[in-house]
Amino acid sequence: MPEHRLCPLVDLLEGQSKGFTIRPDSRYADILIVYTQQRIHAYRNRCPHTGAPMEWEPDRFLDYTSTMIQCGIHGALFRIEDGYCVSGPCVRQSLHRVTVIERGGWLIALDPLGRDDG
Ligand code: FES
DSSP, X not given: OOEEEEEEXXXXXXXXXXXXXXXXXXXXXXXXXXXXXXXXXXXXSOOTTTSOOOOSBTTBOBOTTSSEEEOTTTXXXXXXXXXXXXXXXXXXXXXXXXXXXXXXXXXXXXXXXXXXXX
């Protein structure tokens, strides 16, 4: 299973989101991370609505309350804890979760792109 080192754990800041590029030719982040309440949540950066990347700006994936992931294109809102869409054009669909582990002070994504690397 391919692994990808994302960042040192100390780079994650409580209540913030961060994007990571896995593919060398990516113009946008491939993975988004949200670190909140001492937990790390990782998803593919593809909105279920159109498949587009969701950040407003680099590393900005959260709504103005920092309690939901929000797509920057049409505003769909996703729960941070499970990626489930509660509002917007892709309601009741979910973001694709990425498994991450902590090892040696680093955050590592396991099989970050899965079978769908497009
Ligand atoms: S592309 Fe995300 S809500 Fe439309």
